[in-house]
Amino acid sequence: MLNIIRLKVNGKETELAVDDRESLLDTLRNRLGLTSVKKGCEVGECGACTVLVDGEAIDSCIYLTMWASGKSVMTVEGLKGPNGELSPIQKAFIEEAAVQCGFCTPGLIMSAVEIVGTGKKYNRDELRKLISGHLCRCTGYENILNAMERIVEETYRATHPECE
Structure with a gap:
């Protein structure tokens, strides 16, 4: 079943239709093109997919996109400065x-x-x-x-x- 959700990704308001079963990892990497989010173990044990949700580090491979509705998500791409400089x-x-x-x-x-x-x-x-x-x-x-x-x-x- 698809649901429309709104969330903020790297400071940008985003609206998506997502399947109830879709992981935040798949949404960020495959649908939004944020390739800093790596697909490793897919069971929350390696940390390669770690992102921040409302400031808290989570394993995005075991976090459903639906759960991020109304929240702020940050990936490495969101760390760059206004002129592309590194944090x-x-x-x-x-x-x-x-x-x-x-x-x-x-x-x-x-x-x-x-x-x-x-x-x-x-x-x-x-x-x-x-x-x-x-x-x-x-x-x-x-x-x-x-x-x-x-x-x-x-x-x-x-x-x-x-x-x-």
Whole structure:
């Protein structure tokens, strides 16, 4: 059965006719062309399809599009600046060499957006737990953790100047 839903995708109001069974992953990737959303395990265990729904990181492969009705969805494509520039999180991943094959990178970046958005300062062990739902087959996660630790620290300092 098709239903008409409205949602905001990367800041843009969107109206779609969707099947009740359609995953948000399929909608974003196949219908809206947002290819940063990767199809990995399709059972919510690898994190490659991670997007933000109302600021919360979710596995879009096990999240029905219907559930996003009236909500705001953000993908990596929504992070770019007005002139196409990379976000500070994306820059940190590049500068810390946290990108190899790149398959897991968009999902990790979206989790980093959620983590940074909390405004909390996390230590390395806490960050390791927060990204435990992401599989990266290329690295030992060290550079990923370096990038996340760096952006969390930079954001915390910028928002808490009294802690300098």
